[in-house]
Amino acid sequence: MGNILVLFHSKSGNTAKMAAEVAAGAARIPGMEVRLRSVAEATAEDVRWCHGIAVGSPVNMGLVAWEMKQFWDTKMPDDWSKLDGRIGCAFSSQGGWGGGAEITCQSIHTILVNFGFLVFGLPDYVAHQFNVHYGATLSGEPREPREIEACRRLGQRLAEWVAVYVDGRKEEHPLTSGRPRFPW
Amino acid sequence: MGNILVLFHSKSGNTAKMAAEVAAGAARIPGMEVRLRSVAEATAEDVRWCHGIAVGSPVNMGLVAWEMKQFWDTKMPDDWSKLDGRIGCAFSSQGGWGGGAEITCQSIHTILVNFGFLVFGLPDYVAHQFNVHYGATLSGEPREPREIEACRRLGQRLAEWVAVYVDGRKEEHPLTSGRPRFPW
Amino acid sequence: MGNILVLFHSKSGNTAKMAAEVAAGAARIPGMEVRLRSVAEATAEDVRWCHGIAVGSPVNMGLVAWEMKQFWDTKMPDDWSKLDGRIGCAFSSQGGWGGGAEITCQSIHTILVNFGFLVFGLPDYVAHQFNVHYGATLSGEPREPREIEACRRLGQRLAEWVAVYVDGRKEEHPLTSGRPRFPW
Amino acid sequence: MGNILVLFHSKSGNTAKMAAEVAAGAARIPGMEVRLRSVAEATAEDVRWCHGIAVGSPVNMGLVAWEMKQFWDTKMPDDWSKLDGRIGCAFSSQGGWGGGAEITCQSIHTILVNFGFLVFGLPDYVAHQFNVHYGATLSGEPREPREIEACRRLGQRLAEWVAVYVDGRKEEHPLTSGRPRFPW
Numbered sequence: 001m002g003n004i005l006v007l008f009h010s011k012s013g014n015t016a017k018m019a020a021e022v023a024a025g026a027a028r029i030p031g032m033e034v035r036l037r038s039v040a041e042a043t044a045e046d047v048r049w050c051h052g053i054a055v056g057s058p059v060n061m062g063l064v065a066w067e068m069k070q071f072w073d074t075k076m077p078d079d080w081s082k083l084d085g086r087i088g089c090a091f092s093s094q095g096g097w098g099g100g101a102e103i104t105c106q107s108i109h110t111i112l113v114n115f116g117f118l119v120f121g122l123p124d125y126v127a128h129q130f131n132v133h134y135g136a137t138l139s140g141e142p143r144e145p146r147e148i149e150a151c152r153r154l155g156q157r158l159a160e161w162v163a164v165y166v167d168g169r170k171e172e173h174p175l176t177s178g179r180p181r182f183p184w
Numbered sequence: 185m186g187n188i189l190v191l192f193h194s195k196s197g198n199t200a201k202m203a204a205e206v207a208a209g210a211a212r213i214p215g216m217e218v219r220l221r222s223v224a225e226a227t228a229e230d231v232r233w234c235h236g237i238a239v240g241s242p243v244n245m246g247l248v249a250w251e252m253k254q255f256w257d258t259k260m261p262d263d264w265s266k267l268d269g270r271i272g273c274a275f276s277s278q279g280g281w282g283g284g285a286e287i288t289c290q291s292i293h294t295i296l297v298n299f300g301f302l303v304f305g306l307p308d309y310v311a312h313q314f315n316v317h318y319g320a321t322l323s324g325e326p327r328e329p330r331e332i333e334a335c336r337r338l339g340q341r342l343a344e345w346v347a348v349y350v351d352g353r354k355e356e357h358p359l360t361s362g363r364p365r366f367p368w
Numbered sequence: 369m370g371n372i373l374v375l376f377h378s379k380s381g382n383t384a385k386m387a388a389e390v391a392a393g394a395a396r397i398p399g400m401e402v403r404l405r406s407v408a409e410a411t412a413e414d415v416r417w418c419h420g421i422a423v424g425s426p427v428n429m430g431l432v433a434w435e436m437k438q439f440w441d442t443k444m445p446d447d448w449s450k451l452d453g454r455i456g457c458a459f460s461s462q463g464g465w466g467g468g469a470e471i472t473c474q475s476i477h478t479i480l481v482n483f484g485f486l487v488f489g490l491p492d493y494v495a496h497q498f499n500v501h502y503g504a505t506l507s508g509e510p511r512e513p514r515e516i517e518a519c520r521r522l523g524q525r526l527a528e529w530v531a532v533y534v535d536g537r538k539e540e541h542p543l544t545s546g547r548p549r550f551p552w
Numbered sequence: 553m554g555n556i557l558v559l560f561h562s563k564s565g566n567t568a569k570m571a572a573e574v575a576a577g578a579a580r581i582p583g584m585e586v587r588l589r590s591v592a593e594a595t596a597e598d599v600r601w602c603h604g605i606a607v608g609s610p611v612n613m614g615l616v617a618w619e620m621k622q623f624w625d626t627k628m629p630d631d632w633s634k635l636d637g638r639i640g641c642a643f644s645s646q647g648g649w650g651g652g653a654e655i656t657c658q659s660i661h662t663i664l665v666n667f668g669f670l671v672f673g674l675p676d677y678v679a680h681q682f683n684v685h686y687g688a689t690l691s692g693e694p695r696e697p698r699e700i701e702a703c704r705r706l707g708q709r710l711a712e713w714v715a716v717y718v719d720g721r722k723e724e725h726p727l728t729s730g731r732p733r734f735p736w
Contacts, residue, residue: 062438073433107475123632139313245628248624253615269542349454464681
C-alpha cells in the first residue's frame with residue numbers, strides 16, 4: 001500500500017487540472033491512496049503522511065509561484081530533516097513553449113532535494129516529440145490526449161516507484177511491468 | 185558597428201539550422217558583422233572578436249553537448265577573466281517538448297556567466313503560446329514560421345543589445361525601436 | 369550617472385548586512401545613486417527607477433525566499449516586458465557551505481532573465497579560494513575581510529557595468545580600469 | 553546486498569580524492585560492493601551493474617567537465633531508458649567557495665534524472681556551517697575532518713538508500729538507524 005500526495009497551486013485553473021490528471025495517473029497502480037490538495041488547504045501532516053509527492057505550480061516569472069514557496073518556507077520547517085527518503089516529482093503549466101516550465105520543475109526539485117526527497121523524471125515519451133523528462137510540462141491546460149497522458153504518466157510513475165521501493169512490489173517496476181513507456 | 189558570433193554544435197543538423205536563423209536575425213540590425221561557426225571550426229579568436237555571442241547546442245542528456253563543453257573547457261581557458269562584459273544568449277533543439285531545452289539554455293548561461301558575459305532572455309512572444317524567455321528552444325528543426333521567428337528574434341535581440349550597449353545606438357533599444365515584440 | 373537598486377529580503381539580518389556591503393561597493397564608482405530597499409518597503413517604482421539591480425535573499429529550502437518571490441509575482445507583473453535591458457546580479461546568505469547559495473543566486477538570475485534583465489557574475493577572486501562567480505555567496509553574515517569584499521565587489525561590478533553601458537563611461541570597464549580583480 | 557559505483561573525472565587529483573572518500577563512506581554500510589572508476593576506465597557495464605551511483609566532477613566553467621559529459625553522451629546512449637529507478641547523487645571540487653560546485657552538482661543531477669535515476673541530497677550537517685544539501689561540495693581537496701566527512705557521508709547515504717530501497721533493509725534508514733546526522 002502507498003500514500004500519494006498531489007500538492008499544487010493554481011491561479012488560472014490550468015495547474016489544478018494538471019494536478020487532477022496526475023492524481024488519476026497515480027490511481028492506475030493498485031493499492032494507492034491519493035490525496036489531492038492545494039497549498040491553501042494542505043498541511044504539514046499531508047506531507048508527513050505521504051510516501052510519494054507530486055508538486056505542481058504554474059510558471060511565475062520562471063520559477064515556482066510564491067504561494068507554493070510560502071508553503072514550504074512557513075508550514076514545513078519543523079519537518080525539515082525528518083522526511084528523508086520520500087519520493088518526489090514535479091509538474092508545471094506555462095504560458096507558452098519555452099516559457100519556463102522545465103526550469104520551474106527544476107526549482108521544485110531543488111526544494112524537494114533540500115528536504116531529503118529522492119526526485120525523478122521520466123525517460124518516457126507519451127507521443128511523438130512529447131515527453132516528461134524533468135516532470136510534466138504543458139503550455140496552458142491539459143486538453144490533447146498527449147497532454148493528459150503526460151500528467152497521468154507522471155502520477156503513474158510516482159505510484160510505481162512507491163509500489164516498488166516503499167511497498168516492495170517489484171512487479172510494478174516500469175521497466176518490467178509490461179506497461180508501454182513509448183508510443184512506438 | 186558590432187561583431188556577432190553564432191557558435192553552435194549540431195549532430196542531426198537541427199541546431200545548425202537554428203544557428204543559421206539566429207544569424208539571419210542578427211543581420212536585421214544594421215551595422216552588424218555576423219560570424220556563424222561550428223565548435224569544430226571556431227577558435228578562441230572568434231570569441232575574442234565578438235561583442236555578442238549566441239551559443240547553441242542540441243539537448244544531450246539534459247545539458248549542453250560534450251562537444252560544446254569541450255570547446256569552452258579546452259580552447260578558452262587562457263581567455264578566462266579577459267572577456268568580461270560581452271553579451272550572450274543561448275538556443276537549443278530538443279527531441280520533444282519538455283525534453284530539456286530550457287535547462288540546456290540555462291547550462292549555456294552558466295558557462296557564459298562564468299566567463300563574465302552578461303546573459304539575457306526575451307520577454308517576447310513570437311506567436312500564441314510560443315516564446316523565447318530563456319533562449320530559443322525548439323523540438324526538432326525550425327520549420328513553422330513561429331519556430332523560425334523564435335530563432336531570428338533571439339539573434340535580433342542580441343544585435344540590438346550590442347547596438348545599444350556597445351555601439352551606443354540607443355534608437356535600437358527593443359522597447360522604443362517600434363519593432364513588434366508581441367503578435368498582438 | 370546611474371541608478372543602482374539593492375533589493376533584499378532578510379530574516380536573521382545576515383542578508384541585510386550583505387545588502388549594505390553591496391550598496392557600499394556600488395558607491396565606489398563615481399556618479400552612482402544607490403537605493404537600499406527591503407522587499408517590504410520597495411515598490412515597482414524603485415525597480416523602474418534603477419539602471420542596475422542587485423537582488424539578495426537568504427537561502428530558504430534551496431531557493432529564493434517566498435517573500436522575495438512574492439515581490440516579483442505580485443508587485444511587478446504590470447512592469448513585465450517594460451524593463452528589458454537593465455543589468456542585474458544576485459547575492460545570498462546560506463546556513464553553511466554547500467547550503468544552496470549558488471542555486472539561490474541562479475534562481476534570482478532566472479527571475480531577472482524573465483524580466484529581460486542582462487545578468488552577470490564575476491570571474492574575480494577576492495581572496496584565496498574565495499570568489500563571486502555566480503553572485504556573492506556567504507555562510508552566515510559578512511565578517512571576514514574576504515566576505516565583506518565579496519559583497520562590495522559585486523556592487524562595484526554592477527556599478528561598473530552601469531557606468532560603462534548605460535552612462536557610456538568606458539574608462540570604468542573592469543578589465544581596463546586598473547582596479548584589482550584578483551589578490552595575486 | 554547492493555552495488556555502488558563511484559564514477560569520477562579528475563584533472564588535479566582533487567575530485568579523485570573526494571571519490572575515494574565517497575567510496576569509503578559507502579563501505580560503512582554492510583553488504584555493499586563498491587567500484588571506484590574514473591570516466592576513462594569506466595564502461596556502460598559498470599553503470600548497468602550498479603544499484604546506486606555517485607558521480608563526481610571538478611567544476612569546469614560552472615558545469616560538469618566535458619570528459620564526464622562525454623562519458624554519458626557517447627558511452628551510455630544505448631542504455632538510455634533501460635536504467636530507470638537506480639539511485640544517484642553528485643559531488644564536486646571547485647577552485648573556491650562560490651565557485652560553482654553546487655551548480656555542477658545540479659548539472660550532474662540533470663544528467664541522472666534524464667536517465668531515470670532517483671537523485672537525492674542530504675539535509676545533514678557534518679560540522680558547523682558545513683553541509684551536503686545538494687551533494688558534497690569542496691574547495692580544493694578533502695583535508696579537514698569536515699571535508700572528509702562530507703564526502704563519506706554522501707557515500708554512506710547512497711549506500712543507506714540502496715540498502716533500504718533495493719535490498720529491503722529498513723533498519724538502515726538514516727532517520728531511524730541511530731547514526732548521527734548532525735554534530736549537535
